[in-house]
Amino acid sequence: MSDFAADITKAYAVEGPYVDLGRGVLDDETHPDAMVRVPLAMMNRHGLVAGATGTGKTRTLQVLAEQLSAGGVACLVADVKGDLSGIADPGDPSPEGAAAKRCAKLGVPFEPTGFPVEYLSLGGIGAGVPVRATVSDFGPQLLAKILGANETQEQSLQLVFHYADTHELPLLDLADLRALLQFLDSDAGKAELEGIGGLSSATVGVLLRSLIGLETGGGNEFFGEPQFDITDLIRTAPDGRGVISCLELAGVQDRPQLFSTALMWMLAELFETLPEAGDLPKPKLVFFFDEAHLLFADATDAFLQSVVQTVRLIRSKGVGVFFVTQTPKDVPGDVLGQLGNRVQHALRAFTPDDAKALRATVGTFPKSDIYDLEELLPKLGIGEAIVTVLDEDGVPTPVVQTKLSAPRARMAPTDDVAAAVAASPLNAKYGTRLDNQSAREILAARIEDATAPEPSPAAPAPTPDAEHVPYPRKAPSRRKRTPAGDAVGGGTGAIGDFLNSRQGKTLQRQVVRGMFDLLRKKL
Template sequence: MSDSTPESTPSGGAGPAAEIAAGYAFDGPALELGALLWGGSCLPEHRIRIPLAMLNRHGLVAGATGTGKTKTLQLIAEQLSAQGVPVFLADIKGDVSGVSAPGAPNDRIAARAAEVGQEWRPAGCPAEFYALGGVGSGIPVRASVTSFGPVLLSKVLQLNQTQEQSLGLVFHYADAKGLELVDLKDLRAVVAFLVSDRGKAELKGIGGLSTVTAGVILRALTAFEQEGAAEFFGEPEFDTGELLRTAPDGRGLVSVLELPAVQDRPQLFSTFLMWLLADLFHDLPEVGDVDRPKLVFFFDEAHLLFDGASKAFLQSIVQTVRLIRSKGVGIFFVTQTPKDVPGDVLAQLGNRVQHALRAFTPDDAKALRATVRTFPVSAYDLEEVLTGLGTGEAVVTVLSEKGAPTPVAATRLGAPRSLMGPVDPAALDRAVKGSPSYARYAEAVDRESAYEKISAEQAAAEAAALAAAQAAEAEKQAARAGKEAARAGKRAGPAARSTPEEPPSVVEQVVRSGIFTSLARSVGTQLGREISRSIFGTARRRR
């Protein structure tokens, strides 16, 4: 860091540093971030920490590219694991897998540890590796379309508000009829049915689904599938309870979602991360304030979640972030500037680690001033400090054990004990396939769902139509035979006449048939228990 911190204040040079450090002297368990920077010097005797009990109050890790955000995540994650708290990390660039392996000592690590007064020893964390749909190295993570819900799906399909509302009607119909939408072909089948001659009446009472809107949704689904997205939807669906596990030795499991293979689909993976959070929110009980979180979830590249988000989507995010704290889950959003996060969400983030910002352009300067305004009043000139921070340094403020913001502290961060970089691909592959969870999720299953039911109903309808045509033809032939018999009776005289038994009508024949019985249990009837949904539009499930 440059000499941008003040040498002294009216109360004296040592006084402010000691006052800042006193704000981080917690009684309970805490995570060590590093040492205070003051007057251009690193003061290892003044420790900057985060109370463990406050990590469910959410947080923000921000800073320009290359300023050390990933290493900060690693530093926090490995200490949480050591305290028995499970962690979720999204590995977008492929450089977080090293959290599972002991770090490699070198001169730079030794120098950093000496500067901040850190007793550095190499240590890896127990880790599990996942991949969306099995694309890349990891245990496959899939979600059913029903569980994903219309709000999140509209986000990844990039539908407008009207189209999102129409997709919501499609889900409403499927939910009410107990039609599970397991994969994308199920959704396509239901959309197509609801604009068909047989299905149009099903939504008539609640506005209906226009052919034009259905066409847009179907085209979006087709394009989505052509991008390879079909692999991410289906069964077996990932049980988010897997993220809450601890290792046999009591350490928290670090779940790493490997995303390098899908990093070119940011809308998809960022929305999937939100689904994981929403699903956890549904299943976890209320616990209130706890001594340690049940899970800390790091949401990397958070700006992708909010780009192009609809009003309903943003409202759902705000509500989830606000309420999931009481279920023992902490969320850290990771991005470049606080401006990337909407104000209503930013207001929920009590713990802040702000790495360096650059002010090369007028827009950069504006973002810098906006960032400074999000911090409490401090003893630093924050505009100057934030542009002068070096790699692995940050401005920190967290919530104290009483829930009050701590003084703003420029901090030189400690070095992670785990490997700062990716593990060997062969080792990663062995870890994935050696996991007990791999066999559970490895193979996709395509069971009977909406597509098969609607296809069966279509086949039954076609069979019924064929039977009706055949019955009509038989009725015509019977009528001709009856007329012939009548004429013959007239010729034979009254005594020879008899009243032939009238053949059943075509309606009676179809109603009595097994085909009609099957058709009576059509898509328009109740096929199962209605599916209920959460505040985020995702389906509620019983484990």
């Protein structure tokens, strides 16, 4: 074993289960003994997979997902281009296949293997079990991101959601939100918000126009019921392998604001739903956030702060997050600083801006005594990367040029996603859209009652003879006596009466929105 291989093997040594990233490379020579591995327990310390288009990021994502599944960890992968669905099928067994050749170079056997996969899609756009969310649960902050709302418009949406929460108006789909905006801008509804800031007609007009684009751009399909239970992402197959949830995004790849924000909703739902777990021997779920730059583009400060806080805290829920994008500068510094595992594919430097991005990327890596990263990064081949991860003690490993492992599953779309979806138990749970009573119907009934004509007064009854007038009796009181014990036990007692009052319900609803203003599942 060479000194280089010995140094790398020592730096990347793991006693427990691990993910095998590949083998170290020095001076264009691959060293099969220089094993580059990341401890499975460190996969919830988050990570970044970056690189220019065509450098192999998708295959790196596939390798990570396959090995996590083999280790019993569930994953969510975003399939933007539609070429990850083949992860359910074994790879090409031919010795002349790309995967077999790569394994031969690394000195490892190639064993074609398929993995347990659940195919999902946003609202049923594309092949997959429909993933839906209600507007109420999605919350005003994420919705404002999709609509491209400015800070003032986002605050107005928060006011609208506050009104819906306190008046028990379920916003299930975009039609409900449209109806509520129109009501609050009408003569009948304007006074409703005057005491807490009001809502300008100009802002309502902008939001209504933005809703049109969202409705025709996949929003009508995504928003509604039944809402996807986020814990359905965390499952294992009967053989103990983690289920890979493959979210089909090819059908909405021309609607980047929708799918990137929907991914953030899923991550925030995990944060709000899962209990604290502390440091686990392996994550419950690893969440791969593809096209991450779309999430941060034109984001408000409040939105970015929520992203930072979610990423910082969700590790303790047993969830790891890997952002997949082109350069580290696509990710805000406060988020980038929390990504302990880094796989950096090649960066090209064709323009002055590219050269600047290259230097910025090099500055985010630990200093290397054996590599000139600014010179090396543009020369990396497909399936090669600069790697640094956290070891079992949480210490960053030395930077190493790595020839990455090959996927064991198929590196192309599978043949029949529709059949797999039809056979899925989740399809029976989410396949059929529901249309329950919501804000639209409630507001329509309220307006109809308000505009209904007053009933004509009844004609007075004839006065009977005095001798037939009954003796007046006192009407019984309708108020029931409150037992003393109920005053502290809820129900119909003093506290129970307060909690059932309008003020009490307002107080209860004021505490059920958490990160990103999502509805909290637990108080």
